[in-house]
Amino acid sequence: METDVEQVDASTVDPVPPADTTPFGTSATPSGTTPAAADATSTPADQSDTAVPWPDPCEVAGTIRFVAPEGSRVPEAMLAVVDPAVRAEADRLTGEDLRAMYRDMVLVREFDREATSLQRQGELGLWPECRGQEAAQIGSGSALRPRDHVFPSYREHGVAHVRGVDLRELLPIFRGIAQGGWDPVAHGFHLYTLVIGSHTLHATGYAMGIQRDGDVGTGDPERDRAVVAYFGDGATAQGDVNEAFVFASTVSAPVVFFCQNNQWAISAPTTVQTTVPLVDRGAGFGIRAFRVDGNDVVAVRAVTEVALEHARSGAGPVLVEAVTYRMGAHTTSDDPTRYRERAEEEAWRRRDPIDRLRTLLLAEGLATQEFLDGVDGEARELAAAVRTYCRALTKPPATVMFDHAYAAAHPLVAEERAWYEEYAASFDGPVASSSPSAH
């Protein structure tokens, strides 16, 4: 019937191949064969699964990984290219170390989940979830020594936890009743910075102060210190971050720039923010750089140990790109379903850092089910304590804003305080809610 020969236009036959979405092209060695890919050999239809548009960016060559997504150790042969110092650090980790990090990761995830619920119940104004980034945070945070100092952005709940900050102290600022919440000096953990990237300059300045104190390169582990600045992939596009790189590099400041590349700067994917892996930026600034699987806590810990030692020794700054994934929303005000797909989230769920470590612990006999259950129980208790604490938080008087304007008493501040108190007293009673039915 079809006598009219159709002009078959070869140029229009093939649509844009989905493989184009692979960041930076090379999908080198599929070290971590995902379960889906493992099944893919049977039928032609399934072969398309191997080309799903959500490739693992950690399979780009040069990304350090010791534990594959399904929880097994990466074969020895594939580690040949890894920096020997990093390998040595990874080998040094004991079952005890891994269990401790596992516990911290589970606790932080549960805390994070509870805080998100509290926001949904109207107890917090906002909450930035860290779900999915536990390995990047716990792994790097646990490599720190007490005298090191951290400049976090606002999502580093895991680092706060390993720095000894009571997780509950993170809540008041997100309830809108405090400017900070913990003692940055006591914990070596600075206050959260809500402005993107500005704290990388603060961190660099702090590191230069350490240099001037002479606490770098003495060889005395009790004395040498380093600074870590945590920021995200989006921050790398900020001028401040690039300036910090220049400063730190040119003066060899003892600072580790720890970039958690969680693939999304709110709604902008990494692929539209950079044309090269972020780790490659280090070379341009003359900064030593590592790219690590940020969901592999072993690799993150090992790389950060080496990076910190590099900085403490006076050899200059280090950039670490920890490739991870923000499994939740940017904050509770954001709706990721508007800009990313379920399939992508699903692909990353299979690379979950906690599942990966749990599988490893069980496979290598480093943890018992009893231990895992105990940690889960602890997490539940933590969540309950967090809930109770948050609900009992009270609003401080407005005059606290005068308390921390200066370290010492200041006559002008005292005067302004007195004026304000008089002004506030000119209203009838406390400034109470006039929405009677809200309670």
Added chain:
Amino acid sequence: MPQLQRFALPDVGEGLTEADIVTWRVAVGDTVAVNDVIVEIETAKSLVELPCPWDGVVRELLVAEGQTVDVGTPILVVETEDAPGAAGGDAGAGAAGASGGTSDGASDGEQETSGGVLVGYGTAHAPTARRPRRHEGAGSAASPASGAAASVAAPRPAPVTARPAVPVAAAQAPAPAAPAAPPPAAPPAPAAPAPSAGFASAGHGPSALVSTPTSSGLHVLAKPPVRKLAKDLGIDLETVTPSGPGGIVTRDDVISRARQGEARTLATYPGDDSPWLADGVVSADGRQTRVPVKSVRRRTAEAMVASAFTAPHVTVFHTADVTHTMKLVARLREDREFADVRVTPLLIAAKALILAIRRHPEISASWDEERQEIVYKHYINLGIAAATPRGLVVPNVKNAHAITLRELADALAVLTRTAREGRTQPGEMSDGTVTITNVGVFGIDTGTPILNPGESAILAFGAITQQPWVHHGKVKPRWVTQLALSFDHRLVDGELGARVLSDVARVLEDPSRGLVWG
């Protein structure tokens, strides 16, 4: 002692003032635990599930699905056991209510500092929270509200109790000269919206079914037979809007409240010989009912109006012999690779449309009125119009041009299942490029579909029926369907529309054409 906790709608974004109640996930009588999902709400930003703050039993749902409520409005009542420390800030409210005679001011202040639920900074509540300044109040007594304000400024002549029209205050503090001298502003929630309008509007809008914070029905004014009626009907008097003099709840108020809560049922009115729809509020003569426009309905209406009156629609039709498509569907259903997915003629029609658009990419476009440009989309996000319990939604399969037939089948299955469950997310409906409306599933031959806004074409896929058809020179029973393609004549001319529809038909008539064009 058990306590009643009220869950006030929180601001789940930053500075949102209202949200739609989409789906209640709990019902009265359900036992709930902390962080169980209780309700799904839709804000200007997203669909959000709200977790329960308490362990307890659901006693009341204060707002209906589809209703838009202000942040801060109580939406749910949960009865909790009195566990010290676990109940949190709201326990204060319950305690204050129970102790009755205590100074309102004290409990007010207590809540302010005991961690009462934050209900959205940046909303309408904040500015009104201030008490009037002393040295300003005296002179300005213009409105009733500022009249009260002015008297506040004077050395406490107990102005609230001087307002007998406020039933709550009257009931709670019967002695006008209470020694505690409660700070007079803001009596706790007038049960009736009526007399003290100034105060009522300071809280939240009149839309709230319930505006009293008290935890028992004691403060609602109603005659005993009406109370009995309410009890028999299972109506909480607090949820009834009173219309009687002085804020008294009347018999009619209770009955109309009961009707509001009725589920969708069919009813027969006197004089009717067949049942009619009876949800919503029945009019006085029993001949009409009114229901509020729910969010999806409203959005559908807006989208359809916008589309119909901006894009000049043209529809072209084509009747096609799809016998080969039906055979292909039957074969694919036997195919091992399609074993666990449903294969339907719609799948082949979707593929046919994709192939047709690939051959005529100019139709994958939209009109940018503002910039006077035509936007050509180098991708196909294929929308499927789906009738769901919440109304019409059009989720789309992203990058449908880049996936295999098997993947397309999977995507359609997920998309329709998600839509049917009412869980389609806004992102899944945005950025569509073309839509199929499968009117055939309702047995309809065809129609003239209205474009999904922002798209330039929509295909109606009619019912497939066996009909006499001239096939190889003889009349044979063949599977035949009608296809209709509406397009936006601003950027698609008749020729292009006709070619696209013709190509869709050619693939359906002879699916092997897909090999040539694919």
